[in-house]
Amino acid sequence: MKRTVHPDGVSLTLGITLFYLGLVVLLPLSLTILKSLQPGPELFWQIFTSPRVLAAFQVSFFSALTAAMINGVLGFLTAWVLVRYPLPGKKILDALVDLPFALPTAVAGITLAALYSPTGWIGSLLARIGIPVAYTPSGIVLALTFIGLPFVVRTVQPVLQAVDGGLEEAAASLGAGRWQTFWRVTLPTLIPAVLTGFTMAFARGLGEYGSVIFIAGNRPFVSEIVPLLIITHLEQYDVIGATALAMIMLAVSFLLLLLINLMQAWMSRRYPV
Amino acid sequence: MRIEVQGAIKQFGQYRALDQLDLHIPAGEMVAILGPSGCGKTTLLRIIAGLESLDHGMLCFDGVEATHTPVQERRVGFVFQHYALFGHMTIFENVAFGLRLKPRKQRPAESVIRKRVLDLLAMVQLEPVASRYPAQLSGGQRQRIAFARALAAEPRLLLLDEPFGALDARVRHDLRQWLRQMHALVPVTTLFVTHDQTEAVEVAERVVVMKQGRIEQIGTMDELHANPASPFVADFMGGANLFHGRMENGTTRIGEILLESAPFQASVADAASCSPVICIRSHDWQLGRQPNGQRTWHTVVRHLRPSGAVVRLGLESLQGAGSIDVELTREQYDKHRFQPGETVFALPTQVRIFTDAPKGSVVPN
Amino acid sequence: MSAVLDWSRYSSPVTQDPLWVRRLLSGMVVLFLMLFLVLPLIFIGVQAFGKGIHVYWSALSNPDSLAAIRLTLLTALLVVPVNLVFGVCAAWAIARKEFRGKNLLITLIDLPFAVSPVISGLIFVLLFGAQGWLATWLNDWQIKIIFAVPGIVLATLFVTLPFVAKELIPIMQARGRQEEEAARVLGASGWQTFWHVTLPGIRWGLLYGVILCNARAMGEFGAVSVVSGHIRGLTNTMPLHVETLYNEYQGAAAFAVASLLVALALVTLVCKVWMERQQGEVKVEKQGKE
Numbered sequence: 001m002k003r004t005v006h007p008d009g010v011s012l013t014l015g016i017t018l019f020y021l022g023l024v025v026l027l028p029l030s031l032t033i034l035k036s037l038q039p040g041p042e043l044f045w046q047i048f049t050s051p052r053v054l055a056a057f058q059v060s061f062f063s064a065l066t067a068a069m070i071n072g073v074l075g076f077l078t079a080w081v082l083v084r085y086p087l088p089g090k091k092i093l094d095a096l097v098d099l100p101f102a103l104p105t106a107v108a109g110i111t112l113a114a115l116y117s118p119t120g121w122i123g124s125l126l127a128r129i130g131i132p133v134a135y136t137p138s139g140i141v142l143a144l145t146f147i148g149l150p151f152v153v154r155t156v157q158p159v160l161q162a163v164d165g166g167l168e169e170a171a172a173s174l175g176a177g178r179w180q181t182f183w184r185v186t187l188p189t190l191i192p193a194v195l196t197g198f199t200m201a202f203a204r205g206l207g208e209y210g211s212v213i214f215i216a217g218n219r220p221f222v223s224e225i226v227p228l229l230i231i232t233h234l235e236q237y238d239v240i241g242a243t244a245l246a247m248i249m250l251a252v253s254f255l256l257l258l259l260i261n262l263m264q265a266w267m268s269r270r271y272p273v
Numbered sequence: 274m275r276i277e278v279q280g281a282i283k284q285f286g287q288y289r290a291l292d293q294l295d296l297h298i299p300a301g302e303m304v305a306i307l308g309p310s311g312c313g314k315t316t317l318l319r320i321i322a323g324l325e326s327l328d329h330g331m332l333c334f335d336g337v338e339a340t341h342t343p344v345q346e347r348r349v350g351f352v353f354q355h356y357a358l359f360g361h362m363t364i365f366e367n368v369a370f371g372l373r374l375k376p377r378k379q380r381p382a383e384s385v386i387r388k389r390v391l392d393l394l395a396m397v398q399l400e401p402v403a404s405r406y407p408a409q410l411s412g413g414q415r416q417r418i419a420f421a422r423a424l425a426a427e428p429r430l431l432l433l434d435e436p437f438g439a440l441d442a443r444v445r446h447d448l449r450q451w452l453r454q455m456h457a458l459v460p461v462t463t464l465f466v467t468h469d470q471t472e473a474v475e476v477a478e479r480v481v482v483m484k485q486g487r488i489e490q491i492g493t494m495d496e497l498h499a500n501p502a503s504p505f506v507a508d509f510m511g512g513a514n515l516f517h518g519r520m521e522n523g524t525t526r527i528g529e530i531l532l533e534s535a536p537f538q539a540s541v542a543d544a545a546s547c548s549p550v551i552c553i554r555s556h557d558w559q560l561g562r563q564p565n566g567q568r569t570w571h572t573v574v575r576h577l578r579p580s581g582a583v584v585r586l587g588l589e590s591l592q593g594a595g596s597i598d599v600e601l602t603r604e605q606y607d608k609h610r611f612q613p614g615e616t617v618f619a620l621p622t623q624v625r626i627f628t629d630a631p632k633g634s635v636v637p638n
Numbered sequence: 639m640s641a642v643l644d645w646s647r648y649s650s651p652v653t654q655d656p657l658w659v660r661r662l663l664s665g666m667v668v669l670f671l672m673l674f675l676v677l678p679l680i681f682i683g684v685q686a687f688g689k690g691i692h693v694y695w696s697a698l699s700n701p702d703s704l705a706a707i708r709l710t711l712l713t714a715l716l717v718v719p720v721n722l723v724f725g726v727c728a729a730w731a732i733a734r735k736e737f738r739g740k741n742l743l744i745t746l747i748d749l750p751f752a753v754s755p756v757i758s759g760l761i762f763v764l765l766f767g768a769q770g771w772l773a774t775w776l777n778d779w780q781i782k783i784i785f786a787v788p789g790i791v792l793a794t795l796f797v798t799l800p801f802v803a804k805e806l807i808p809i810m811q812a813r814g815r816q817e818e819e820a821a822r823v824l825g826a827s828g829w830q831t832f833w834h835v836t837l838p839g840i841r842w843g844l845l846y847g848v849i850l851c852n853a854r855a856m857g858e859f860g861a862v863s864v865v866s867g868h869i870r871g872l873t874n875t876m877p878l879h880v881e882t883l884y885n886e887y888q889g890a891a892a893f894a895v896a897s898l899l900v901a902l903a904l905v906t907l908v909c910k911v912w913m914e915r916q917q918g919e920v921k922v923e924k925q926g927k928e
Contacts (some may be wrong), residue, residue: 009828014731020724021746024796028761029749031771035764074670081667085660093668095911096675102903104857105755106877107896110884111678114685121681122673146674178655207754210859210877214884227756231864234760239769246757257752261745324819344822351823357816361838370834371824426825 029250036247039240047244055221056229057248063137063225064205067144072198074145075152076190082153083160097153100146105210112143113214135217140225143211148201155197156190159267163189196263203256207249274335274429274462275300276321281330283316283486290316292486294330303456303463305477307470309509313486314466318432321464323347334429350423350461352433356415358407364418365403368393371426393421396458413444417451424459433465437472449475470510482506504550504627514597516551518626525626527551528593530570532624552625555585555600559620560609570619572597574611579603586611588619682900685893697883697891698898705871706879706895709787713875714855717794721851725802726844730836732803733810744807750799759793759864766792785867790875793861798851805847809840846913853906857899 036044047053081087082094100108116123116133123134133139163186171181209227216223226245233242276298283291290313298304306314319325321332323344332340339347358367368390372381381389394400397417407415416436423431436452437445453476456463467473473480474494482489482497482505490502501507504515518527525532532551559565572588575596579585584606588597599619611617655663687694697703728747732740750758764770766783776783783789817839821831837844859877866873874882876895883892 009832010731010735013727014735014737017724017728017731017743021728021743021799024792024799025746025749028765028796029753032757032761032764035771077663078667078671081664084655085664087664087668091911093671095907096671098907098910099675099679099903102853102906104859104877104880104896104899104903106859106880107682107857107899107903108678109859110880110892110896111682114889115678115681121677149674203752207756209754209756210863214881227754227860230756230760234763234864237769239764239767242760243764246754246760249754249757253752253754253757257745257748322823324823345825345827347823348825349823351820353816353820355816357820359817359820359835359838370821370826374824374826374830374834422820422824 032243032246033250035239036243039244043240044244044247047241048248052220052224053226053229053245056224056226059137059140059222059224060206060226063140063144064202064208066141067148067205068198068202070141070145071148071152071201072194075149075197075201076156076194078149079153079156079160083157098150100148101150105147105208106214108146108211109143109214112146112211113139116142116215134215135219135223137216137223139215139217140212140223143215144201144205144208147208147211148205151200151204152194152197155200156193159190159193192263192267196260196267199256199260199263203253203260206252206256275333276430276462276464277331277333277336278317278321279331279333281317281320281332282328283313283320283325284328289313289486291320291327291330294487296481296488296491298462298464300335300462301460303453303476303478304465305473305480306464306466306483307473307480307509308468308483308489310468312483314468314483315434317483318434318464318466321430322349322351322432324351348426348429350426350428350431352416352419352423352431352436354435354438356407356419358415358419358422360407363404363406364394364399364410365390367407367418368422368425370422375426389425393425396455397421411444412440413448416440416448420452420455424461428461431461431463433463435466435468437467445472446475452476482509498554501552501625504552507552507554507625512556512598512600513552513554516553516594518549518551520547520549520628525549525551528590528595530590530592530594531568532626547628550627552627553597553621554623555598557621557623558597558599558601559622560586560599560601560605560611561618561620562609564618565620568620570594570597570621572617572619574613574615574617576613577611579606588617591616679900682893682897685889686897689890693890694894694897697888697894700891702871702874703879703891703895706874706876707898709790709874710856710876712787713791713794714852716791717798717855718848718852720795721798722802722844722848724799725804725806725847725851728803729806729810729840732807734815747800747803750796755797755858755860756864758796758861762789762792762796762865784865785869785873787873789865790862790873793865794855794858797858797861798854801851801854802844802847805843805850806840809843810836813839842913842916846909849906849909853902856902 078097082090082097087093113134114120116126116139118124118127118132118134120134123132126133131138133142167185167189168181171185172178176184207227209225209231212225213228216225216228218224218228226249230242230245230249233239233245276296278294278296281291281294281296283289288311292313294313294317296317306317308314316325320327323339323342327340330340331338334347358364359370362370369386372386372389375381380386391400391403394403397420399414399417399421402410402414402418407418410418420433420436437448440448449472465476477494479491479493480497481491484505490497490506492500497506497510498512501510501513507513508515516527518525518532520526564571571591573591575587575589577584577586582603584601584603586599586601588599589595590597597619654660698707728743732744763784766772766776766789768784770776770784781788783792817835818831821835822828826834856875857877858875859881862875863878863881866875866878868874868878868882870879870882876899880892880896880899883889883895
């Protein structure tokens with residue numbers, strides 16, 4: 001209702017914003033989309049249905065999904081413990097949760113690869129009991145779990161913090177046991193946040209490149225992810241192939257972005273902070 | 274400074290905040306703008322300050338048009354509802370802000386600024402907190418600092434937007450007294466917005482009542498109480514009962530009650546029938562255990578609430594006029610000592626009938 | 639996170655979990671975080687310094703490493719100020735004005751976060767690469783963007799575009815504009831208002847946004863890897879150099895260069911904690927005002 005009409009630089013700043021955004025984001029992206037339409041749907045379909053591409057999409061999709069599910073559980077637990085229980089060194093642990101955000105993906109990639117390789121600190125232990133991690137699909141899941149951890153923790157944490165203690169006390173006073181209170185009162189209020197975090201981790205996992213390629217082994221049909229395949233196409237000067245794959249990835253990313261926005265709107269409607 | 278607003282119109286999307294509003298405020302007065310939320314009072318204040326611009330109409334300061342003068346050049350002091358003190362500056366820096374911003378040629382020497390700020394802080398009795406930050410002060414203290422900051426650059430006009438809205442009742446009362454004293458000390462034209470009529474009573478010399486972007490009535494508090502221009506004003510000033518009546522062939526009824534009055538008939542002779550609003554203030558009643566003539570209202574006492582020097586009774590009409598609030602002095606009440614459940618005969622001593630015409634007719638009864 | 643509410647203080651006997659549950663879950667989470675986050679950090683340290691400080695130092699002072707560090711610093715130096723100005727402009731426009739399509743604009747600003755880093759690089763290859771839209775024109779003018787420094791800067795601009803804006807928008811929206819209006823009534827010009835009132839009010843968020851933007855600018859791998867061409871000493875940034883060294887089985891050298899990036903990440907984390915403490919204080923102040 002209150003609007004300042006005097007020139008306070010809004011038109012100037014809005015102009016700069018739109019111009020820069022158009023130049024750096026919109027123009028290149030729309031040209032990419034245009035380029036991908038050039039070869040026509042037939043070739044497009046041909047590229048998409050080639051066995052290697054299908055396999056890569058399978059690997060990317062299922063490892064991102066598995067990692068997001070692991071993160072859903074572990075991230076939830078982490079948030080729960082960090083918010084509710086007294087813990088020595090809690091502030092440090094809490095701060096470290098953001099490490100996967102802050103650490104360059106290449107560094108995360110070589111570190112995980114070296115740690116979990118058959119000669120690494122953890123890899124050698126796992127190899128002894130017959131679980132190879134590095135250079136297999138489980139290595140991809142491991143890397144994506146690392147990358148996606150902060151998403152779930154950081155979306156659940158504030159909601160958990162905002163959950164009123166009175167809510168659980170009310171449930172208890174109405175005769176609910178601790179376990180019933182958790183299942184029927186606490187968990188339902190947290191579900192939107194967990195789902196949002198899960199979707200964010202999944203979206204990030206689908207496109208992730210740097211942390212994965214070192215540990216994945218990158219064998220076609222087994223542990224080759226889509227982003228890597230795009231680069232492979234590019235290195236073979238197959239721009240059309242690369243663009244077609246990128247197009248599909250972009251479409252999926254936009255859908256997930258839309259989904260995340262909807263979920264966040266849903267969350268803020270349910271829990272206006 | 275004298276302020277004139279002419280034909281002011283301001284529209285926000287679907288909502289018309291100001292609707293052909295005219296207002297004249299003489300220099301040096303302390304005026305309250307009173308109205309319910311959404312009536313456009315804050316918009317009016319922000320337009321006078323220059324924080325909003327008019328869609329149509331004109332604004333003059335001392336007879337000079339100022340409609341398009343930028344806010345920085347208007348030399349007004351504005352006290353915001355939530356104070357808007359600069360959190361990263363000390364109290365001293367907050368008050369000095371307006372002075373230190375001036376172009377070098379007009380800017381007083383730092384020593385002069387210092388003296389002026391300290392004088393102002395002394396005036397608002399907050400000298401000791403000069404080096405603290407706003408977050409370290411109480412709400413009432415922040416309010417006074419906001420006031421000192423607004424006065425620092427010697428504004429020609431002081432505007433206050435719900436200045437006491439965020440404070441608790443006790444502090445609010447003290448600050449109102451304080452504001453009156455300040456105005457006596459610094460007699461600058463002062464406009465303040467409030468939705469609280471007691472606040473307007475305590476502070477202002479004159480009150481502007483607003484409704485839906487228009488001015489409903491201007492006057493002293495006494496005038497508004499004695500002569501409300503509309504049922505809205507009567508209702509908003511409080512202490513009034515409003516009834517919806519029927520008027521046919523010169524007689525007015527509320528439910529089964531007949532309100533007959535000769536002078537009134539003359540004034541609306543051409544209105545054969547309409548639906549007037551009848552206003553009877555809560556202290557304009559005589560109560561008794563016996564009916565007193567034809568115009569006595571038959572009621573039953575629903576509840577009573579003694580409060581200090583007065584006793585408030587909640588009556589219910591037995592003739593279909595609804596509930597009635599009556600205020601008796603303790604003395605009047607002690608004569609009868611009505612009890613809940615008892616039947617009581619009530620006689621209004623003064624009745625105002627508002628037809629659709631803007632002015633209400635006062636009817637001696 | 640510390641500023642909002644300390645749950646352990648609030649939980650009554652009724653809402654507290656049984657001791658064994660608390661111990662079990664705490665134990666699991668601590669173990670998990672140790673294995674998953676702390677151990678890799680220690681591992682990097684051991685790998686980098688395991689062969690002695692001498693090896694570490696020579697890995698860093700190698701001309702290729704120095705070139706990579708220089709290129710990374712140059713990129714950050716070019717990218718961060720541009721995205722800083724953009725972020726402030728975008729936040730200002732979004733927080734200060736109601737207009738149609740505002741949500742779309744916010745989504746667009748978020749877009750680079752949603753796009754795979756590889757695609758972020760690819761779009762610039764399609765624009766400026768050998769088979770790109772502008773290929774002939776660039777060829778005529780002898781301008782090289784892909785497999786050269788301009789490409790790296792462009793890809794980094796794209797990838798780090800949202801950081802500052804994303805930090806500032808909620809802060810500026812929460813602050814409202816009353817302080818700015820107060821300044822203007824007191825006679826401040828638009829620029830004075832921004833400089834003396836707006837900027838000090840958002841400084842912590844701004845600083846943190848810049849730090850995040852900088853960390854990503856220096857650490858971006860996927861997008862840069864597509865446009866850089868991996869020319870040692872010329873177009874290798876630090877993360878790319880780490881990759882090159884690692885693939886050449888120079889583990890110690892790779893981790894030595896990586897350790898610099900880790901230090902950057904840790905500084906970023908410390909800044910985040912510090913920033914949250916500052917904001918916590920602001921929040922407490924705001925509550926005090928109610």
